[in-house]
Amino acid sequence: MSTNPAIRVRIAPSPTGPLHIGTARTALFNLLHARHVGGTFVLRLEDTDVARSTEAHERDILEGLHWLGITWDEGPGVGAGGDDVGPYPPYRQMQRLPTYAEAARRLLEADRAYPCYCTPDELEADRRAQEAAKEAPRYVGRCASLTPGERAAREAEGRPAAIRFRVRPGIVGWDDLVRDRVEIDTANLGGDFVIVRSDGTPLYHFTVVVDDAAMAVSHVIRGEDHISNTPKHILLFEALGHGVPVFGHLPLILNPDGTKMSKRKSQTAVADYRAQGFLREALVNYLAFLGWSPGVEGEDVLSLDELIERFDITKVQKGGAKFDRTRLEWLNGQWIRRLDDEDLVDRLRPFVLAGHERGELDRVPGDDELRTLLPLVRDRLPTLAAIVELVGFLWVDEVRPDPADLVPKRWDAATAREGLRAAREALLAHDAVTWEADELEPPLRALAETRGWKAGDLFMAIRVAVTGRTATPPLFDTLVAVGRE
C-alpha cells in the first residue's frame, strides 16, 4: 500500500481509567482508516486532568492497545522513562504546557480571548438564575468587556483569572465523514468558554485543538459524543490561524438498554475481556463490526489485515450499536479454532496457571500435555479461560462427583454401582486392553449389551465418576487423558 503523508489521524486517550472498550474501538477505527489510506497514526496522552490521571491507567491503556495489535506510528514511549517517537514531541499533554501557554498568549494578544475573574460563587449564582428563568445555562459575559483599568483593579485584589475564548456569533458547520453536513449555531454553545483554568492549567477543548494543530492532524475520528463540541474546536482552529481538520463522528457503543456504554451497566475494561480469555483477534473483529461492515456475505470473520484492506470510513453506520457479548463469544470461538497448535498452547498456558493460582487446580500441565489435549478441547472452548472448567478435572487430585449425577436417568443407585464395578473390571482387571481410546470402547459396549444397558447410560455413569461432570469431551479420549492409574 502506498503511503500518504497528508493523512494523519490520532487517538487521544485520557489516563483517568483503564482502557475502555469505546476507546479501543475509536482507536481501531482510526488505525483502520490510517492503514487503509497509508496515513500516519498518532497516539497522544491527554493527562491534564491531574487529579484523576494515574500512571497505572496509562500503562493499562498503552499495553491494552498493544495487546490488541493497535500500534501507533508516533507517540509517547512506553513507561515513564520511555522516549517519544515522532516529529512532534512530546506526546503527553502535561509536558506540552508551554505550548498551550504560548497559544493562550497569542489568543489574549489578539483579543480572541480574555481573562475572566468571575468566582465560582458568581458563576453558580448565574446558573441558578438562568435555571429559575428557564433559560439555557451560558456565561453571562461579565468579564468580556472589562477595561484595562478594571482588569488591573481585579489583579490588584489578587483575584485569579481564568481565560475565556470569545465565541463569535454565527453558524459553524462541517462536512462530517460519517454524517454529511452538520451545522450548529454558536448561540447554543453556552457563551464564551474557559480554555485555561484560573490555576493556569489548560482545558480539554483548548489542548485538543492546539495539539491537533501542532501535530498536523488531518482527520479527527472520534465518538459521536463530541459532535456538540466540534463547533468550539472549529472556532479555536480558526482563531489559532490553523486549517480545520476533517471530522468523522463514530456512532456510540451502547449498553443493552440503549444508553451510552458505561462501567455501571456493561463490562467496559479491555483488560477484563482479556482476563476472561477473549482473543485479541476476536475483540478487534467484533469491535470493527460495531458500526461498520464490509457489506459482503460470508465475510464475518476477518483479521486485522483483512479489516484494513476493506475498511471505508464513509460506510460507517450513523446509529449507535448495542454491545452483544454473545456474538463476541461466537467470534472468539471462531478465532480459537483458527489458531495453530503452538499458538493455542501459548495462549492457554496463562489461564491454566491462573486456575492453579486460584487453587482450582492441584497441578499444572506441561506444554506437551496441553498440546495432546487440543483436539479434545478446541471445538469446546468459548473462551481460553474455559479450559479450567472444561478439563480441569485432569489436574485435580480428587474428583468429587455429585451423587445425583452419578445415576443416569434410567438407572437406580444399585445399577449405577454395579455398572461402575463391572466397567472397572472390564477395563482394569485384565491386561486385555491397552489404554487407548479405540481399545477402551469395545469391551464397554459389549458389557452394556450383555447386561441389557443402554451404552449411553453406562458411559454417563463412568463419565461422572471419573470427571465429576456430565459434560466433557468424548469419554474414551477423556479416559486416556486421565490415565489408567
Add this chain to the structure above:
RNA sequence: GCCCCCAUCGUCUAGAGGCCUAGGACGCCACCCUUUCAAGGUGGAGAUCAGGGGUUCGAAUCCCCUUGGGGGUACCA
C-alpha cells in the same frame, strides 16, 4: 428546558429510487451427526423497513412533520 445526532428481524448489519416477495450473521427452534457437551451440516420462525404526509411512473432508499431513542449542555475528558 435548550441544542445536536439517530431510527431495517431480539442483536450486529446489507441496502446509494426499479435487482427487495427486504439479503447475511449472532441468537432462537427443529432435524442430521452423536456416549455427554461442543463443533459442523441442513431447514425454519423472525422486520407491514418507527408512524404519517409528500416528491416520483416507481420509495427501505429523496423531502417535511410526528413519535421514539441517544448524545451534549463544566474552571471533566
